[in-house]
Amino acid sequence: MNPLKVDRIIKNYGDKRAVNGLSFEVAAGEIYGLLGANGAGKTTTMRMVLGLILPDEGGIRYLGNPYSEQQLSMLGYLPEERGMYPKIKVSEQIMYLAQLRGMSRKDADKNLKQWLEKFQVPEYYNKKVEELSKGNQQKIQFIAAVIHKPKILILDEAFSGLDPVNVELLKTTVKELRDEGTSIVFSTHRMEHVEELCRNITIMHRSNPVLQGPIKEIKKKFPQERVVVAADGKIEGLDTIPGVRQVTLHEHGGYELKVDSPDAGQRILKHALDQGPVNRFEVLEPTLNEIFIKTVGESHE
Amino acid sequence: MNNSLWTVMSFTMRNKLRSKGFIIMTVVLALLLVVVGNLPYLIEKLSGGSGGATKVGYAEGQQAQVVEGLKSYYAKLPEPGVELVGIASEEQLKSSLENGDIKGYLTFQEDAAAGFPKVTYNSKNAFEGGTSFSLTAALQQVKYDAVLEDAGLTDAQKAQLYTPVSFQTQKVSFTNEKGKTEAEQGIAIALTYVMIIMLFMAVMITGQLIATEITAEKSSRVMEIIVTSVSPLKQMWGKILGTFLVAMIQIVILVGALVANLTLPHNSDILKGFGFDLSSIDPLLLIYAVFFYLAGFFLYATLFAAVGSIVSRTEDLGQAVMPITMLTLVGFYIAMFGLNQPDSTLMVVCQYIPFFSPFLMFLRIGLAEPAWWEIALSIGILIASILAIGWLSAKIYRVGVLMYGKRPSMKEIVKAMKAYKV
Numbered sequence: 001m002n003p004l005k006v007d008r009i010i011k012n013y014g015d016k017r018a019v020n021g022l023s024f025e026v027a028a029g030e031i032y033g034l035l036g037a038n039g040a041g042k043t044t045t046m047r048m049v050l051g052l053i054l055p056d057e058g059g060i061r062y063l064g065n066p067y068s069e070q071q072l073s074m075l076g077y078l079p080e081e082r083g084m085y086p087k088i089k090v091s092e093q094i095m096y097l098a099q100l101r102g103m104s105r106k107d108a109d110k111n112l113k114q115w116l117e118k119f120q121v122p123e124y125y126n127k128k129v130e131e132l133s134k135g136n137q138q139k140i141q142f143i144a145a146v147i148h149k150p151k152i153l154i155l156d157e158a159f160s161g162l163d164p165v166n167v168e169l170l171k172t173t174v175k176e177l178r179d180e181g182t183s184i185v186f187s188t189h190r191m192e193h194v195e196e197l198c199r200n201i202t203i204m205h206r207s208n209p210v211l212q213g214p215i216k217e218i219k220k221k222f223p224q225e226r227v228v229v230a231a232d233g234k235i236e237g238l239d240t241i242p243g244v245r246q247v248t249l250h251e252h253g254g255y256e257l258k259v260d261s262p263d264a265g266q267r268i269l270k271h272a273l274d275q276g277p278v279n280r281f282e283v284l285e286p287t288l289n290e291i292f293i294k295t296v297g298e299s300h301e
Numbered sequence: 302m303n304n305s306l307w308t309v310m311s312f313t314m315r316n317k318l319r320s321k322g323f324i325i326m327t328v329v330l331a332l333l334l335v336v337v338g339n340l341p342y343l344i345e346k347l348s349g350g351s352g353g354a355t356k357v358g359y360a361e362g363q364q365a366q367v368v369e370g371l372k373s374y375y376a377k378l379p380e381p382g383v384e385l386v387g388i389a390s391e392e393q394l395k396s397s398l399e400n401g402d403i404k405g406y407l408t409f410q411e412d413a414a415a416g417f418p419k420v421t422y423n424s425k426n427a428f429e430g431g432t433s434f435s436l437t438a439a440l441q442q443v444k445y446d447a448v449l450e451d452a453g454l455t456d457a458q459k460a461q462l463y464t465p466v467s468f469q470t471q472k473v474s475f476t477n478e479k480g481k482t483e484a485e486q487g488i489a490i491a492l493t494y495v496m497i498i499m500l501f502m503a504v505m506i507t508g509q510l511i512a513t514e515i516t517a518e519k520s521s522r523v524m525e526i527i528v529t530s531v532s533p534l535k536q537m538w539g540k541i542l543g544t545f546l547v548a549m550i551q552i553v554i555l556v557g558a559l560v561a562n563l564t565l566p567h568n569s570d571i572l573k574g575f576g577f578d579l580s581s582i583d584p585l586l587l588i589y590a591v592f593f594y595l596a597g598f599f600l601y602a603t604l605f606a607a608v609g610s611i612v613s614r615t616e617d618l619g620q621a622v623m624p625i626t627m628l629t630l631v632g633f634y635i636a637m638f639g640l641n642q643p644d645s646t647l648m649v650v651c652q653y654i655p656f657f658s659p660f661l662m663f664l665r666i667g668l669a670e671p672a673w674w675e676i677a678l679s680i681g682i683l684i685a686s687i688l689a690i691g692w693l694s695a696k697i698y699r700v701g702v703l704m705y706g707k708r709p710s711m712k713e714i715v716k717a718m719k720a721y722k723v
Contacts, residue, residue: 069532079525085518100527
């Protein structure tokens with residue numbers, strides 16, 4: 001049984017439908033990507049999963065149980081808008097939040113020290129949050145979300161505003177949590193993170209789930225439309241090959257071509273080889289970024 | 302899961318009690334009250350200790366009869382407030398005043414019609430109240446003596462004439478057999494006054510504090526995590542109770558400082574002299590005081606919490622709590638008015654209005670004699686409205702904490718309540 005099961009939930013705000021018949025399941029040890037443009041209904045969905053608001057129709061099951069206060073202690077949440085008590089010591093507020101999730105002070109203290117050690121910032125234990133930099137505040141907030149070892153973790157824009165080193169650090173941590181069996185719902189606008197972390201995704205558009213499934217299969221549905229080819233010298237006449245729609249010369253050598261169908265790639269390779277040795281040739285899968293823009297952007301008026 | 306209520310409470314309390322502002326304010330207020338507590342003693346010490354009697358000069362030879370009368374009047378008093386000092390001539394009077402040898406001097410002007418000279422007291426300060434009262438009384442006495450001397454009354458008749466009329470006020474009580482004595486009345490007025498001011502301050506300061514904290518939690522977005530960890534109702538009550546307990550601790554410290562100093566032997570004797578005896582407080586009145594204090598506090602605190610929850614930024618809070626502040630102010634001022642007229646129609650009507658009754662019903666119990674059913678009805682309405690407002694506030698709180706952006710209107714809140722199914 002999957003830890004988190006969302007079953008055809010519908011939520012209306014007045015006459016406006018915020019979420020329309022969304023279903024998904026998150027297995028243990030899986031990161032599930034919840035994508036969508038701003039205002040697509042992601043936050044409402046996450047709030048429903050967190051039990052802050054109840055769906056009008058449909059249901060959400062946690063390890064097979066419906067929502068109740070007992071489920072609160074197994075949920076972890078990192079909200080998009082970051083915030084902590086600015087004037088209160090890190091240790092004090094993390095322990096408070098952990099206690100609210102049903103942990104004892106002693107366990108919370110032990111876990112907090114471990115986490116600070118892991119993030120290599122043990123000296124923050126006695127610091128006030130306002131004394132920390134934004135990125136470090138975010139680390140503390142991440143600790144607050146996971147300190148009680150939640151079974152279901154909801155991360156809303158977990159890596160925004162972090163430098164690449166810290167993004168890597170948090171990403172590794174998220175992967176570790178996944179490997180320990182946590183079910184993670186992951187929402188972000190950074191598609192490369194989704195590609196790296198998520199097995200299954202849902203793309204929401206205007207309250208509706210428009211694209212759902214494993215990333216691999218979703219990608220197969222979208223034609224491979226990009227070819228990259230590079231040689232030492234110039235390659236002439238690429239735009240004359242049948243099936244090529246557009247040719248872009250890259251800054252550091254090499255051409256990126258938009259094609260109608262994958263077999264145009266073979267013609268391009270042949271054409272390039274005729275002019276000399278080729279040191280790079282690749283038929284690219286569509287990136288999630290393209291898929292997202294295609295799915296969500298096309299219906300924009 | 303009452304654990305989480307306790308967690309919120311203790312977190313709120315710990316942070317309050319540790320904050321520098323709170324500690325400094327409590328210490329300063331406590332010191333202030335220690336001074337106030339010793340005020341009776343200090344006043345007595347200062348007024349009695351300024352070199353005994355005020356020296357009042359007169360020109361020797363002027364109105365010898367009147368001056369002699371004054372001297373013999375003050376000689377008879379156990380603690381004469383005025384000492385008459387003879388100065389050689391009228392011209393020297395002013396210079397002696399300037400030197401500080403005397404505090405003031407008397408000049409006389411013949412007044413044939415009254416049969417007694419007009420007297421002027423000249424001093425550096427026009428507001429020498431005590432001395433001029435004393436002199437007026439003394440001169441009146443001297444005048445009586447002068448007139449009565451000619452009337453040929455016996456000493457016994459004179460003594461009868463001088464004995465003041467015996468006059469006392471006593472409030473008639475219908476519930477308990479004995480009426481309140483003046484001392485009890487005084488204590489009741491004092492207690493009422495103290496309770497009303499304390500309630501007013503508690504509501505204004507603590508209520509604002511609760512609202513500010515909730516808004517701050519919301520604007521710093523900690524709220525998002527908290528509402529997903531603990532039910533909003535528990536969080537709201539944890540906050541209210543925690544802040545309340547802190548306020549209580551503060552009050553206990555402050556009242557303790559005051560009462561401890563008032564009951565010190567040197568102070569309590571003086572207070573008793575004024576007819577103030579702390580032990581004569583009616584215990585029932587104290588129970589009412591505690592009840593109405595608590596009721597008033599929780600009624601307003603839940604309202605403040607609700608308002609705090611719908612505002613997203615602390616800057617907007619002042620405007621949002623204005624209506625509640627107004628309500629408290631109105632209640633407070635009606636109570637101030639009612640101190641003099643506890644039985645006026647305004648009071649009798651307003652004692653049933655829940656926002657005012659904590660102030661007014663207690664005032665009427667202390668100062669007037671409301672019938673038992675009036676008290677019962679008022680308390681009943683009050684408790685019912687606390688429950689109703691607490692319930693409503695919890696609902697507003699539930700949706701308020703999730704609404705960001707501009708302050709929502711009533712309509713939007715109701716709409717959100719429907720949408721959130723709370």
